[in-house]
Amino acid sequence: MNRGLNERQQAVLDWVSQGCPDGIWPDSTYKVSARALQSRGLIKVTKRHGHWNAQLTDKGRQHLADSNASPGERSGEAPDVPERTLTPPHPHTVPKTRTNYTDQLLEELGANNNFLIKPVESGPHAVNWASRVSAARKSGKIPHTQELCGKQTHRGYEIKLTDIPAWRLAELTPVIVPARLTQPHTVVAALQEQPRRMELTKSVYGRALRIIQALVTATESQGHTATLGPTQTAPPPRHRRKAAPHFTITAHGESIDFLVLQEQDHSKHMPTDKERADATKHTWTRIPRFDYTPANRLRFIVRGGTAHRGSEWTDLPGRPLEDQLAEIAQEVDLRGEDAERNRRADEQAQEAAQQSWESAVHRA
Template identity: 25%
Template sequence: MAATALNDRQQIVLAWIAAGCPEDTTPPGNYKISARTLESHELVKIKGHGDAWRATVTARGKRVLAGTEPLKKSRKKGASTTTITPSWRATPYRPRVLPTDAETDALLGAITNAPRGYFRIKCDKDTYKAEWEPRLKAAERALSQSNPANRLVYTWSEKCYWSKWPSHLMAGIVEEVRFADASRAILAGTRKIGKYHPMLKHFEECKNFRVSKEAKPRAKRLLHVLFVEAEREGWTVEYKAEEAMSWQPRPKGTVFVGRSEIKVIEQHDKFEREPTKQEVADYNRYSWNKDRPMKKLFNHVPNGRLSLEFGYSRKLNDTKRSPTRLDDALEGYFTQERISGFFSRARADLEELYRKSYQRRVDRASEIVGKRVAELFELDVLSRHAEQFAHYRQLEVFVDALEGAGEVDPDYVDWCRAVLKRENPVPNLAIPTPPELDRQEHKKEIEAVAKTLVDTEFSAWSSITFEPLVQQDSDEQTGTGTSITI
């Protein structure tokens, strides 16, 4: 907002410039900044820099200083304002829908009864954020209240240049993992383990088991439950020994759960310590810069908190606030892996549907191309027959002309008649059989035709119809509704 009056400092600087900038009454501080502000109001004019700096007052500056003209210019009557139109197209605002109970029940039923268990809808990001995400969140809350053992999971995938399918959302229902009562009791510490899992013997000897003697019993309980529940889930638990080398004749192997390498590491607390005499002597002897202070040294003391690593992607830790967090988080890890597996199967299913659809279009394109190639083959055969018959007719005319001339040896004419009779193509004419289409030879043509075809049997996308709903604003008075069909 533009200023409507000058402050005290600006008035002092303006009066000093109007007086001719006398050196004996120079305003204190950085008066040049205030002068630049006055210049922006067209009250003074400034030239030069440093010692050559000069400022002169304008006629408007004299009037403002005298109080005969306001600082803020008044707009002339009839003056039109300039409207700047952006060059880009504005994105229209789309309010998020407020799903009703009927919509929530309809969506939850469609997801539950989706073919092959995968609910898919084609939509862009704006439609997903404004219409589908609120409905999915409402359905998720409804499912958690009616059936806490199941979880509604959903995601949105954007179309990329390497993907075959358009932007779409994908949803489904996944049952949460619940450990066996024996495993839950072992994690809680209320039940002892009679016999550990056989893989624990290998794990204690491998390189990924780095815990102290005090934390070893709890680490073994966690690993025992992990291996037992992984086998219940259908995952593989195996030990892979490393190949012996000359510099490592007895290497340590690793244990894999599924495709993830398992590591159990005990966390440490760090405490600063004083350097030893030997460390100080080594620093003074080998340091390049003795003026720089020696780096701080720390002792790393195991604190009993464990970290469980699954390959390079997932890691579960105990925390200071919850030193036994792994006992509760392990079950959630299995649920997350089940959700990841669900989306992986959903993407593989969609990929298979697209592959089958493309194969059907290729088969249909092969029939189209094969028909065209067969027609060209028949036309070529017919053209050759026509050429042979026309040549035969020319020979007959030639022999008739020789016979009519009367000067040709009759034996030669008889020989010509015999040759014509032998080479007559008419008795040998038959309908040709087109050869089978060579798909490899016509591959590019088949693919080009397949891209133009539409597969009516493709059924990867779900369909849902929301009943007419009464809106909360003006529709409540008029009684009209909105029907949405996807």
């Protein structure tokens, strides 16, 4: 294969040198590689009256001559090779090589400003674009500063290669959770004095306070402030996700509310004799389907501002909340900075509108 070209591009270049004979390619995907070759100045593609055609350039002929020459010939000056008619290869010569769909997709994205809309078809020969996007993500050929996104819309399957935001590439400093609360923050001290605010079991209560202590300390080191939430007692279980926050962190003038919840495990409920009797006697009686018991897992719900990484963090297998505190602290700062930018943009828009109005009055 020629240096600088992949196997598919080399095959298309050889095919163009033979006059683009029919019966070589089973579909029109060769045009993607042809665009890549044209961008390198190796071929020239034309389309007139709906007829697609490609021809070698002088650079393309020299490229082929170098690839077909022996090592001794390559070291010296390339001899003048008269044009000759090549016999088209057997129609099954090219399809024998395995098609690299990832290279093909990335080439096509590069030729279309990193954005494609593919038709969604059905049938045995339809292309599964979601599968191809997934394979491209796992190929290791996408730069670490970019990500490949795909979704189905009313226009078709949209594929986009975008730059990853700088905040996602930033290396975060781990937030250390203290082993003991020797000097609790005022927010933590208030939650200690009034344990009914969170209604956590003893198995997670102390750990929750230490995590809050670490988060509040980390955000205050960035110039933010923390205050106690307005709630006095925990709400009923069915309303707990919509409850008032347990504490609030103010970043760049934006209030970020935090609600700390204890996860629950559920198991199938086994009806008792009394429940069966009550359900038979009273038609409005409902036997619960599941039993819920408090788990040793915590969940932080974040409200306020524009979400970046997410709005909820929970204990995960192999990744407890302690390991996610750096992301939560970054989320607070990102939401505050975003709110500050929006306020400045609004102020600039108001100033521009005021100046425009004053200019109109002056002209009048």
